[in-house]
Amino acid sequence: MTEVKVKKESTDPVDIENRIKELCQQFPQGITDQVIQNDMPHVEAQQRASAINRLLSVGQLDLLKNSNGLLYRLKDVQSASKVKGSDNQEKLVYQIIEDAGNKGIWSRDIRYKSNLPLTEINKILKNMESKKLIKAVKSVAASKKKVYMLYNLQPDRSVTGGAWYSDQDFESEFVEVLNQQCFKFLQSKAEAARDSKQSPMVQRNSSFATSHEVWKYICELGISKVDLSMEDIETILNTLIFDGKVEMTIIAAKEGTVGSVDGQMKLYRGVNPIIQPTGLVKTPCGLCPVFDDCHEGGEISPSNCVYMVEWLDF
Amino acid sequence: MTTQEVRLCGLLLQEHFGDVVEKVGTHLIRSGVLNLRALALETKLALDLVKKSLCVLVQHGMCTFGAGRRGPAGPVEYRISCERIIHMLRYPRYIYTAKSLYGDTGELIVEEILQRGQMTMSSTVKTVADRLTHNMPEGQSMDYSEVVSAFSQLVETHFLQRCPPVASAGPSDSGAVDPPPPAVTPSEPENHPDCYRVPYINLTGKGKRRRSSEDGEADQRAAKKAKTDNDECGDEGIFWQVNFERFHLHFRDQAIINAVSCKLDQTSSEIVRTMLRMSEVTTPANAAFTQALSANEIFRALPSNYNIARPILDQYLTLLVDDPMEFVGKTGDSGGGMYVVNLHRALANLARATLESVVQERFGSRSARIFRLLLRKRHLEQKQVEDFAMIPAKEAKDMLYTLLSENLVQLQEIPKTPDHAPSRTFYLYTVNQLPTARLLLQHCYKTVGNLIERRLYETKENKRLLEKSQRIEAILASLQATGAETTQLTEVEEMITAPERQQLESLRHHINKLDSSENQVDETIFLLESYITSTQASR
Numbered sequence: 001m002t003e004v005k006v007k008k009e010s011t012d013p014v015d016i017e018n019r020i021k022e023l024c025q026q027f028p029q030g031i032t033d034q035v036i037q038n039d040m041p042h043v044e045a046q047q048r049a050s051a052i053n054r055l056l057s058v059g060q061l062d063l064l065k066n067s068n069g070l071l072y073r074l075k076d077v078q079s080a081s082k083v084k085g086s087d088n089q090e091k092l093v094y095q096i097i098e099d100a101g102n103k104g105i106w107s108r109d110i111r112y113k114s115n116l117p118l119t120e121i122n123k124i125l126k127n128m129e130s131k132k133l134i135k136a137v138k139s140v141a142a143s144k145k146k147v148y149m150l151y152n153l154q155p156d157r158s159v160t161g162g163a164w165y166s167d168q169d170f171e172s173e174f175v176e177v178l179n180q181q182c183f184k185f186l187q188s189k190a191e192a193a194r195d196s197k198q199s200p201m202v203q204r205n206s207s208f209a210t211s212h213e214v215w216k217y218i219c220e221l222g223i224s225k226v227d228l229s230m231e232d233i234e235t236i237l238n239t240l241i242f243d244g245k246v247e248m249t250i251i252a253a254k255e256g257t258v259g260s261v262d263g264q265m266k267l268y269r270g271v272n273p274i275i276q277p278t279g280l281v282k283t284p285c286g287l288c289p290v291f292d293d294c295h296e297g298g299e300i301s302p303s304n305c306v307y308m309v310e311w312l313d314f
Numbered sequence: 315m316t317t318q319e320v321r322l323c324g325l326l327l328q329e330h331f332g333d334v335v336e337k338v339g340t341h342l343i344r345s346g347v348l349n350l351r352a353l354a355l356e357t358k359l360a361l362d363l364v365k366k367s368l369c370v371l372v373q374h375g376m377c378t379f380g381a382g383r384r385g386p387a388g389p390v391e392y393r394i395s396c397e398r399i400i401h402m403l404r405y406p407r408y409i410y411t412a413k414s415l416y417g418d419t420g421e422l423i424v425e426e427i428l429q430r431g432q433m434t435m436s437s438t439v440k441t442v443a444d445r446l447t448h449n450m451p452e453g454q455s456m457d458y459s460e461v462v463s464a465f466s467q468l469v470e471t472h473f474l475q476r477c478p479p480v481a482s483a484g485p486s487d488s489g490a491v492d493p494p495p496p497a498v499t500p501s502e503p504e505n506h507p508d509c510y511r512v513p514y515i516n517l518t519g520k521g522k523r524r525r526s527s528e529d530g531e532a533d534q535r536a537a538k539k540a541k542t543d544n545d546e547c548g549d550e551g552i553f554w555q556v557n558f559e560r561f562h563l564h565f566r567d568q569a570i571i572n573a574v575s576c577k578l579d580q581t582s583s584e585i586v587r588t589m590l591r592m593s594e595v596t597t598p599a600n601a602a603f604t605q606a607l608s609a610n611e612i613f614r615a616l617p618s619n620y621n622i623a624r625p626i627l628d629q630y631l632t633l634l635v636d637d638p639m640e641f642v643g644k645t646g647d648s649g650g651g652m653y654v655v656n657l658h659r660a661l662a663n664l665a666r667a668t669l670e671s672v673v674q675e676r677f678g679s680r681s682a683r684i685f686r687l688l689l690r691k692r693h694l695e696q697k698q699v700e701d702f703a704m705i706p707a708k709e710a711k712d713m714l715y716t717l718l719s720e721n722l723v724q725l726q727e728i729p730k731t732p733d734h735a736p737s738r739t740f741y742l743y744t745v746n747q748l749p750t751a752r753l754l755l756q757h758c759y760k761t762v763g764n765l766i767e768r769r770l771y772e773t774k775e776n777k778r779l780l781e782k783s784q785r786i787e788a789i790l791a792s793l794q795a796t797g798a799e800t801t802q803l804t805e806v807e808e809m810i811t812a813p814e815r816q817q818l819e820s821l822r823h824h825i826n827k828l829d830s831s832e833n834q835v836d837e838t839i840f841l842l843e844s845y846i847t848s849t850q851a852s853r
Binding site for chain 1: 572573576577579581582625626629630632633638639663664667668670671672674675676679682683684686687690702703704705706707709754757758760761763764765767768771820823824827828831833834835836837838841
């Protein structure tokens, strides 16, 4: 009995470790304890635990937690190698930053998560930045706030603000220009439809443009230095809806039709407002900045109103 | 009754009926219901004057009277209707509508009745015929029968109606003793069965030309004769008044038609016009929809010169139904499809467009974008507003706060914890259409008040000049009548110097501008008022 046990002990540790690694490679999603147990029924729980512990401490294995228990997964070889030559603190910070993904993490949040002093963290961050392991990105949400993320990641839209930001400044002129161009496109389309003298139904249908068509038109105009996606154009078209100049309808489209998303196609068309500027705003009082302070006999009154004088003499 | 309404009513009463009526009217508005004695005491006016003022108000339908709080035995109490007074602002529009529908005759009929409050048919016909004759070239005259037919048309289309019969003698004739109270509830004209029945009147003849002042005696004789004429007409005691409700329905229909023609095209608006005309009489006044009409019926009722083929009509109707404004709705498929006009929805949309237009003109198109965004999405956080409207955070914040301080946008706090700590609270911005419409309505009242005050101020400033020009015109007229020489005429004319003439010209320009603006603001008032009443009715 003892002989067998001894023999096993002498061979096992390395074997088990290798076998676990192989298993991990087979299932890149990660394996549970149960899988290892099934694979090596003859290995005792204690041995298994010590092997896994060793792998974890060397940093070859990752311990993850999901709904049905613990998961083991092979650690990225690259990341494992990158952190090589750095101490535990650095490794910890690196891991925290890695977890934050492409949304990035603020240095104060790193401090909370790692429980390291801020000066230490700053030193580590600077160090890692120089090694090109991580990078600092300025967030659009708060211009003073720097967030850190892995060097090779593309920052999330919420951090950069998407196409509408350059150097975390909102490009409102750019948005306005696009807004006007989109409207011009839809308007010319609507006018062409009106002039076509076809039956009313055809006229209406031909005044619609899909968001894909608008997107193509804008791309071909070449007014944008950055690549705009169709979603970007749709947000612009939405502002036109809120301007009351455009209407949108959604129709079902066959899967795979150009410009359809999830079997839906968004159609836009330029429309006319239903009323002219209302009577109230044609008077100076409708636009008066001191309307509430105006009383007959007061400092500001209809009789001595300067706006009234200008308007009457106009 | 808000301060602005009271102010506007006061100004209007003063303009139309003078200072005394204004004082009585304003006091009645302020205190609600009063009896004659209290009114005289509180206004410190002579009882006689108060009675006369009340008479004027009752004559114009602006004041009603009924048994007081102490029951039928107590003193009669008077109640004034603010709404009705504000309708005076709309008189030009009523008259203009009558003119565009029934020509000059209709215009004069409505004008006369508006001016006098209520009139019998025979006296209206006579006055109008006389006035028309006066404006015709020498030798021609207006036949009574033509005026009678125009009058009957106005009655048939419900623009005019009989005044509800008064149960007892008017309140103004008995002295210290208050008159016996009439029916407890003032009867609605609509409930009266004969409301739109034109009485038979035997009235033949032509309008008489008024002679100039030289034969005043003959004029008097004519007046006396007219009186005796009156006795023979056979419609004594039947008084007619303008049916404001009917005019308002007409205005509402026009507003809807105009909106359709702006939004879609001329042809669609013609279809809607036809639908509205067909259901004019059958739809109750405050209904949310018109009666359902089948496509077949609409097709037959379309004006023949419009040349709309049946399939095209169907297409237009589908387009109208599909339109997001939802002016027209479909209720069924029988008879080629049943269609209704969504009156309340249309009014709500028009009111919304009015609000948007006010924000757009006053705060710029970007604020209007935020305003529309909130109208559409109901509740939004500040960050969401910035993102949807694509406006830089700083500007968006500024605009939102400005709108908030003007009460056009409301802020709703939703705390996550009971302590209302700002960091754990959602701040949601929202627009409530109805209260905002009410707010703007008050602004409109104030604006019209301001315009009237300004007009009064302008005339007061130039009073001397105006009087002078009037005097000179009078002199000129009398000189012309006596056949004076042209040199004499020019001499008199030159009494107004060039700068004075210029000043008069600019004054006329100013007054015209103020007047037309009053009418324009009134259009806004009308839209907002109808929206508010329609929304209250549907609740």
